[in-house]
Amino acid sequence: MSPDRISNQQLADTFNLIADLLEIRGEVIYKILAYRKAAESLAELNNDAYDIWQEGKLTQIPGVGKAIAEKIEEIFTTGKLGFLEKLTAEVPLSLAEMLQVPDLGPKKIGLFWKELGITNLSELEAAARSGKLRTLPGMGEKSEARILSGIEAYKRRSTRIPIGQAYPFAQRLISRLSQAADVVRVEMAGSLRRGKITVGDLDILAAATDSAAIMALFLSDPEIVRVKGRGETKSSVEYAHGLRAQLWVHPPERFGTAWQYATGSKDHNVRLRELALKQNLSLSEHAFTRPDGSEILCATEESVYATLGLPFIPPELREDRGEIQAALQGKLPKLIEIEDIRSELHAHTTWSDGHLSIQQLAEAAGRRGRKLIVISDHSASLAITGGLTTEDLQRQREEIDRVQQLLGDSILILQGIEVEIRADGSLDFPDDVLADLDIVTASLHTSLRQPRQQITERLLKAIHNPHVDIIGHPTGRMLPNREGADLDMEAVMKAAIENQVALEINAHPARLDLDDINARRFVEMGGLLAINTDAHAESDLDLLHFGITTARRGWVEAPAVLNTWEIPKLLAWLKNRHDTR
DNA sequence: GCCGTTTTCGGCCCGACTGTTTTCAGTCG
Numbered sequence: 098m099s100p101d102r103i104s105n106q107q108l109a110d111t112f113n114l115i116a117d118l119l120e121i122r123g124e125v126i127y128k129i130l131a132y133r134k135a136a137e138s139l140a141e142l143n144n145d146a147y148d149i150w151q152e153g154k155l156t157q158i159p160g161v162g163k164a165i166a167e168k169i170e171e172i173f174t175t176g177k178l179g180f181l182e183k184l185t186a187e188v189p190l191s192l193a194e195m196l197q198v199p200d201l202g203p204k205k206i207g208l209f210w211k212e213l214g215i216t217n218l219s220e221l222e223a224a225a226r227s228g229k230l231r232t233l234p235g236m237g238e239k240s241e242a243r244i245l246s247g248i249e250a251y252k253r254r255s256t257r258i259p260i261g262q263a264y265p266f267a268q269r270l271i272s273r274l275s276q277a278a279d280v281v282r283v284e285m286a287g288s289l290r291r292g293k294i295t296v297g298d299l300d301i302l303a304a305a306t307d308s309a310a311i312m313a314l315f316l317s318d319p320e321i322v323r324v325k326g327r328g329e330t331k332s333s334v335e336y337a338h339g340l341r342a343q344l345w346v347h348p349p350e351r352f353g354t355a356w357q358y359a360t361g362s363k364d365h366n367v368r369l370r371e372l373a374l375k376q377n378l379s380l381s382e383h384a385f386t387r388p389d390g391s392e393i394l395c396a397t398e399e400s401v402y403a404t405l406g407l408p409f410i411p412p413e414l415r416e417d418r419g420e421i422q423a424a425l426q427g428k429l430p431k432l433i434e435i436e437d438i439r440s441e442l443h444a445h446t447t448w449s450d451g452h453l454s455i456q457q458l459a460e461a462a463g464r465r466g467r468k469l470i471v472i473s474d475h476s477a478s479l480a481i482t483g484g485l486t487t488e489d490l491q492r493q494r495e496e497i498d499r500v501q502q503l504l505g506d507s508i509l510i511l512q513g514i515e516v517e518i519r520a521d522g523s524l525d526f527p528d529d530v531l532a533d534l535d536i537v538t539a540s541l542h543t544s545l546r547q548p549r550q551q552i553t554e555r556l557l558k559a560i561h562n563p564h565v566d567i568i569g570h571p572t573g574r575m576l577p578n579r580e581g582a583d584l585d586m587e588a589v590m591k592a593a594i595e596n597q598v599a600l601e602i603n604a605h606p607a608r609l610d611l612d613d614i615n616a617r618r619f620v621e622m623g624g625l626l627a628i629n630t631d632a633h634a635e636s637d638l639d640l641l642h643f644g645i646t647t648a649r650r651g652w653v654e655a656p657a658v659l660n661t662w663e664i665p666k667l668l669a670w671l672k673n674r675h676d677t678r
Numbered sequence: 679g680c681c682g683t684t685t686t687c688g689g690c691c692c693g694a695c696t697g698t699t700t701t702c703a704g705t706c707g
């Protein structure tokens with residue numbers, strides 16, 4: 098790593114890794130928490146830590162004291178960290194990776210390592226299969242079986258990169274490549290552009306009159322660990338963490354066919370080529386070709402589709418899920434756009450586990466054009482978040498009133514709650530408390546492994562509560578590793594529609610829950626959606642586009658989404674719900 | 679390791695669930 102290119106995120110990754118390794122070694126928990134706190138602060142910093150360091154103000158970052166500031170300085174100065182090198186000499190790095198296995202935590206990993214010398218997953222699997230784990234203190238047959246099934250789940254996990262990592266990386270890459278000479282435009286393609294939750298390679302496409310400069314710039318990135326192929330029109334590289342990227346360069350007059358081709362999906366492209374053949378045209382990434390060999394060049398994707406007699410099909414729809422048929426019939430949906438969003442209905446403040454005060458959150462939302470924000474902190478039983486008690490709610494209401502007065506009519510602040518759906522399906526607050534709130538989101542966070550029937554009934558019970566307006570991140574999945582609850586979604590959707598309860602598309606890239614498929618099904622059934630960031634920090638508000646993309650992949654149009662409604666319409670909907678319950 | 683002080687140490691991150699236990703340890707959210 099060249100020191101001056103180290104990002105806040107790379108620093109955060111480093112300190113999280115230190116925390117993992119220390120935890121496996123058996124360090125006192127508070128030291129580990131300190132590293133994690135520092136990592137979290139760095140990751141959500143608005144300014145470059147590098148600049149802060151140059152101003153000599155590192156210790157002003159929350160959670161960064163003398164020791165961590167010195168480590169950051171060492172990283173910036175030398176590109177290395179002696180402390181981490183010493184630590185990894187003692188605790189194998191492969192142990193940290195094992196933390197990704199569900200139900201396997203630092204204590205167990207440390208135990209297996211110290212008692213059996215296990216340092217990686219295959220050794221662990223072998224030990225579990227031969228019944229060695231059950232002989233250790235605190236272990237038994239069930240624990241051994243649980244670990245085996247955890248390893249299976251981990252192996253099933255895709256090696257693809259979550260969109261939350263791939264997207265910002267691609268953005269930085271594109272802005273860098275855009276500075277090359279002779280370049281007209283640089284764009285994302287592939288599954289990243291289609292908005293899939295994970296991507297394999299990053300596909301970047303450039304239009305340039307001459308490819309030499311941009312190819313050279315692409316290949317000169319110091320973060321590249323391996324060049325897999327290099328050529329005039331296409332090069333392919335691998336970065337640290339297994340991230341791979343390829344860059345194609347095409348002449349501007351052929352950019353449309355190239356971009357369409359590189360965006361895919363493969364199945365969508367097959368269907369397009371079939372359509373072309375029916376018109377005696379052959380379609381490739383370079384052009385349409387007539388039987389006599391002459392070409393039709395397309396500089397834009399619009400002209401590619403137009404040549405086939407089709408309207409433009411948005412990338413998110415290009416999955417061969419009926420979009421070409423719909424386009425032929427003139428029945429493509431008018432997809433929701435990020436500009437349609439007026440409200441944020443799910444966000445946290447320092448009243449629970451958020452990092453902003455009510456005023457800071459409201460102002461941050463206002464700066465992003467939101468006209469309404471719902472303060473929806475956690476309820477008490479999710480104790481780790483410092484959830485609110487009934488008494489807290491009253492005091493919070495007073496603060497909201499004060500902030501509302503201060504901010505005037507620039508943004509409307511409502512009091513909501515993200516109320517916990519307990520293991521038995523009851524809610525964390527009695528009905529009379531919920532009745533006093535402006536809007537209620539109910540969510541599952543615990544006991545997500547209950548059997549299908551039990552957890553479905555639990556969620557249905559919450560949906561039937563007349564005070565619940567929205568179900569937050571319905572399945573509780575966490576990407577890429579943790580699968581959501583085993584819900585009977587058909588029953589959940591039906592109940593939600595009958596009770597006029599909205600389901601959330603949580604926009605955080607680790608959730609995107611509901612997913613695109615369920616969102617599409619739900620809207621087709623007549624359901625209402627909410628698209629929320631679930632913000633815990635200011636930068637989280639900028640993750641909204643992931644939720645919008647997921648909705649677009651689900652063929653969702655703006656009217657089906659509460660957040661797009663004019664504020665009076667939304668308030669009237671809430672009032673009507675409240676009056677009739 | 680950080681922080682704040684009634685400032686140089688003591689507190690910080692809680693509770694449900696599970697599996698192993700017979701009173702507790704580990705994982706998760």
